Amino acid sequence: MTNPSATPADSQFPANFHVAVDIVALTIKRGLLQVAVVQRQGPESCISVDGGPARLTARSSHDYALPGGHVHWQSESLKEAAQRELFEETHIEVSLDDLEQIGAYGDPGRDPRPGRTISIAYVAFHPEFSSPFAGSDATNAKFMDVIDLLAEPNKLEFDHRTILRDAITKVRDLMERTPIALKFCQETFTLLELRNVYEVMFHRAYNADRSDAKTQRDAERIRRFDQTQGDSPLKKVIDQFSLLSFNNETRSEQGFASRPKGLASNRQASSEYAVVDKIQKLLTDEFRKPSGDRPVFKNSFDPANFLRKATAIEGFLEPINGRTQIGPSGTGKPAQVYRRGKAKRLDPPLIVERKPSSKPKTR
């Protein structure tokens, strides 16, 4: 860095850049990928319409931004700045190891305000960040569904939409080559739980290129359900017991995956629980074989083969002798319980990507 010529660069180029960090805090809630966003104050927002450069426009209530802010000069590393800013704006705490750099975004014009800002983007992929927003002054912060933020029209300020897309790509890469997905499992877990994390993150609804209509409809159904249910008791049940809630505090050790006993014997609650099952499966159904039908969608998430793939990776999963756990429906053969292995790197990588199916050859 810096000019190798004899002239001290400092005098030649006055240092008047703003250096900031942006953080993409990704998590999974009820089978949907969510990201922490903030609503900035002030009469104007910097949003891009139709893919053009971001411009100052009247602030709408639907404008969001990724949490982020300036790096403290001289005192902290970029990663530390990301950690601090994320906490300041959302009260989400992450360790430095949970932050991965996405890249630098620094073209003039990305921020229409005066001055020049260079932003280094980081992604934090983490389950239910502990007591998010609790006791915080970050009243403008909340988690939003990624599928909403990626849909048209653009709701994210600056180039945060691009950053969000890049973050998803980054996390997918990490999940294939590192045990990062285990962060979404408790200390002990079954392969179903692990598989669900992969199924959500690799869902094609989050692909940059095509978000097909069918997936959008599925997501819409879940969202509508969430809204109409509001604060119903059912929603609490979902929060507590659905497979992808993963709130360490509200889930009891062994009761995690089992249908709550109290509810199971209650006819009405049981029917409500069926909705939970439905939600769980909405995003994953298409990956399963239609009952008694021809498989319509090739995938890498076939339970049996996912198990073989995952367990073949040395140091990834460590089976716990004798310990098993019952499935979410409260019936069926208890699943083997695993513990995180020692490997820091998956070798061979757990490749999820479907092969590009060399169809072109046939022509």
Add this chain to the structure above:
Amino acid sequence: MTNPSATPADSQFPANFHVAVDIVALTIKRGLLQVAVVQRQGPESCISVDGGPARLTARSSHDYALPGGHVHWQSESLKEAAQRELFEETHIEVSLDDLEQIGAYGDPGRDPRPGRTISIAYVAFHPEFSSPFAGSDATNAKFMDVIDLLAEPNKLEFDHRTILRDAITKVRDLMERTPIALKFCQETFTLLELRNVYEVMFHRAYNADRSDAKTQRDAERIRRFDQTQGDSPLKKVIDQFSLLSFNNETRSEQGFASRPKGLASNRQASSEYAVVDKIQKLLTDEFRKPSGDRPVFKNSFDPANFLRKATAIEGFLEPINGRTQIGPSGTGKPAQVYRRGKAKRLDPPLIVERKPSSKPKTR
């Protein structure tokens, strides 16, 4: 970017960062990967010993740095800054499309001098940059063998060694998914030429983890040869005709791959040419089957199958009807000549990586 709070960040955080770009200009010469480096002036250099933080030490004649410098405030994008700095310091011209971002390096302490510098690293992978250094004031710039720079002890200032390693990884990724390797071929080329580019770039001598002794020895032999030959006529022959020189200006259209006629009939020159062949093969020999022996090294560079892989990718290569070209030895069946296809992206990707060979399963 920037603080979403109401307070104008500008007043709160004085903008006194230095924002710089560093450029890894990679090329291939005589079968070796080379990178453009500069020698900075001044009595001290910022070099790291034994993996510790970079410290100011007395400058040695063996200290090098990647070209780079400050981004011009407000006037240029990061990529444009990289393009400009590379030209200013080495007189290498690259187009913006040839630059790919590696990432941001900005921790305090990476540059021991006063102030805080954030550096965005870019990689330019390009053949024989046009008339490098010609008429330039960049007398301190030169190309060096990557294998030397990666060897111990560290010869690169700051964290440039890390950046160089990251650049290689980046280029390898690009070569699997984009037609970037075609930049090292002329407008028309044979598959041998294309394959050679892949063989060099993916040689395990450039792997971050292990640079095995055998490879180091091979490289050492080539280097020693280069030095002892100096400016001999032979070296010119190598520059002009060796497969991996790729200097567009000195190679005549059809004579490129054929042994120069004048030399071929000359006994002494012919024996010299054998050395050229030897150099060409030094790095690639281990990828080929030892004559009449068991293959000792599984690889993805088997000529026949590399051809099939490459030609199966739609829009990558376009065969030119009727046009063929004779091989480097001046004999054998003429090779099919190709032209660059229209595809901007390789689908399916040309995966080079050897499978991790699921040996672990057997235990």
Add this chain to the structure above:
DNA sequence: GCAAAAGTGTTTCCCCTACACCCATGG
């Protein structure tokens, strides 16, 4: 006993590798 879920065994298919062979050229 039956339904449901986990996990295993096994078949099948496809791709990749390896290798033999043929082709085209110069000498």
Add this chain to the structure above:
DNA sequence: CCATGGGTGTAGGGGAAACACTTTTGC
């Protein structure tokens, strides 16, 4: 005719997907 290198045909091995089947639980 031989040496040399390009390209094709094709058999065999390995791995992944698909699917049938077994096991173990709750009701």
